[in-house]
Amino acid sequence: MHDSQTPSTGTPSAESSSMKYGEREIQEGQLITFPNPRPGRRYEIRVTLPEFTCKCPFSGYPDFATIHLLYVPDETVVELKALKLYVNGYRDRYISHEESANQILDDFVAACDPLEVTLRADFLPRGNVHTEIEIRHVKDGQGT
Template sequence: MQVSEMKYGERAIQEGQLITFPNPRPGRQYTIEITLPEFTCKCPFSGYPDFATLYVSYIPHEKVVELKAIKLYINSYRDRYISHEEAVNQVLDDLVAACDPLYMKIKGDFAPRGNVHTVITVEHHRQTESLC
């Protein structure tokens, strides 16, 4: 069996970072909704693949996450052994760290496996500074 070199898509996923850009309307609260229907990871117990649709909804503060960067970031989970709960929480943590939104909600709707359907929902509310 011949070992092949890494494909350009695999390299892009491996090197991908969550890139942001300035919010074009920082004085206005608006919601960005992103659907990621091809999320995959591996069960940390069995090694079987898990498939999910991730729904990301957020109100940006000063930065917005670039969509191609999110795609590459999400694809980096495909070979990762991680539970549904940890995966959705980690995605939230990483996106919040990248763009510091006013609010963010992520719902991971995992495809049924073994007659079990799992939906994980996590939220982040930006801490506001006290005026006291």
């Protein structure tokens, strides 16, 4: 081997250390919907997102949760890959348990306008404290 040659170190080059395609998709992610295939029929859609992460706004420590979403669609249904990318966008945000759950619900309602939706954020215990946030939204005129 000549001095001008360097063995492969397995370290990524500057070119490959730029933003990865998944990071780009997460950064650009937004909730999108498609037409409900059965408008007028009441049915429930349950979605579980078991890998939610965000950061504590006080300590910076990571928080981990499972997000449970149960909704009755009206005119539109949320696209699942878009929902996944949207939720993954929280991983580097400094945000409380309460605010993250409420913001996800607000954004979901704004995008999808369901008849009813319940969101439950079940956070893993940290420091001997287990937190669950549950929020319900009912579309005006749909009762409780």
